[in-house]
Amino acid sequence: xxxxxxxxxxxxxxxxxxxxxxxxxxxxxxxxxxxxxxxxxxxxxxxxxxxxxxxxxxxxxxxxxxxxxxxxxxxxxxxxxxxxxxxxxxxxxxxxxxxxxxxxxxxxxxxxxxxxxxxxxxxxxxxxxxxxxxxxxxxxxxxxxxxxxxxxxxxxx
Amino acid sequence: xxxxxxxxxxxxxxxxxxxxxxxxxxxxxxxxxxxxxxxxxxxxxxxxxxxxxxxxxxxxxxxxxxxxxxxxxxxxxxxxxxxxxxxxxxxxxxxxxxxxxxxxxxxxxxxxxxxxxxxxxxxxxxxxxxxxxxxxxxxxxxxxxxxxxxxxxxxxx
Numbered sequence: 637x638x639x640x641x642x643x644x645x646x647x648x649x650x651x652x653x654x655x656x657x658x659x660x661x662x663x664x665x666x667x668x669x670x671x672x673x674x675x676x677x678x679x680x681x682x683x684x685x686x687x688x689x690x691x692x693x694x695x696x697x698x699x700x701x702x703x704x705x706x707x708x709x710x711x712x713x714x715x716x717x718x719x720x721x722x723x724x725x726x727x728x729x730x731x732x733x734x735x736x737x738x739x740x741x742x743x744x745x746x747x748x749x750x751x752x753x754x755x756x757x758x759x760x761x762x763x764x765x766x767x768x769x770x771x772x773x774x775x776x777x778x779x780x781x782x783x784x785x786x787x788x789x790x791x792x793x
Numbered sequence: 794x795x796x797x798x799x800x801x802x803x804x805x806x807x808x809x810x811x812x813x814x815x816x817x818x819x820x821x822x823x824x825x826x827x828x829x830x831x832x833x834x835x836x837x838x839x840x841x842x843x844x845x846x847x848x849x850x851x852x853x854x855x856x857x858x859x860x861x862x863x864x865x866x867x868x869x870x871x872x873x874x875x876x877x878x879x880x881x882x883x884x885x886x887x888x889x890x891x892x893x894x895x896x897x898x899x900x901x902x903x904x905x906x907x908x909x910x911x912x913x914x915x916x917x918x919x920x921x922x923x924x925x926x927x928x929x930x931x932x933x934x935x936x937x938x939x940x941x942x943x944x945x946x947x948x949x950x
Contacts, residue, residue, distance in 0.1 A: 686840055721878060
């Protein structure tokens with residue numbers, strides 16, 4: 637939450653910039669004196685002037701989110717000067733691609749199960765270890781072919 | 794790839810800053826004159842001085858990646874002044890959580906299939922529509938219980 641503790645001491649930004657913290661200071665609600673590193677980081681990466689401009693550009697109710705996202709980006713860039721938070725984006729993008737592939741493969745397995753291409757198992761071993769030894773048992777009836785290419789009884793089952 | 798086209802005309806940074814582009818210009822290899830917007834964006838968000846400092850801090854072979862990640866962040870911040878590329882991180886994080894949940898649920902379904910809690914189907918209808926009418930058929934043998942709580946033949950199947 638935005639701090640309003642600037643009445644007693646200058647905000648972290650004004651203290652860092654060695655200037656008098658006025659009641660209408662644009663930084664004060666978002667850079668409380670007890671979090672000096674937050675301003676030091678955004679100052680190092682973006683510069684005080686750019687942060688001030690950006691805060692004036694956005695709506696007052698959006699300023700806290702804007703400051704927090706700037707602080708996140710600044711910290712990421714200080715930790716990783718080459719990639720900054722773009723490194724996190726790359727990691728997440730690879731994770732999304734990997735999970736989507738795993739999900740597609742698992743869904744394909746489920747479809748094969750429902751089409752009976754993979755036999756069910758009744759014990760802890762892998763399905764494939766059972767080979768074709770587990771066959772479905774149907775009562776004697778007429779048979780049709782389904783969308784999986786399997787035959788199924790045409791009666792009401 | 795880093796451009797080396799600064800021999801004829803000033804790089805985009807020096808042109809933007811209205812200064813003479815020297816042969817050892819730190820910006821020139823990464824801000825070719827034909828991409829003026831790239832420098833304009835990083836200048837608006839980070840400031841030329843901060844970009845220059847950052848380029849001097851990283852190894853020469855890392856500078857191209859550093860500039861490209863700065864350009865990505867700058868463009869994201871111009872498009873979305875409140876969240877910048879942190880917005881993309883939030884979207885990706887939610888996507889990872891959703892995919893992981895879907896994968897867990899699909900894997901749980903697969904386990905239920907392998908434990909025979911969901912019967913296979915031999916036609917286009919849902920597995921549940923078959924009820925218990927499809928039973929596995931095993932040859933007469935001795936039975937044990939598996940980790941699914943099902944009985945299985947104790948013989949070598």
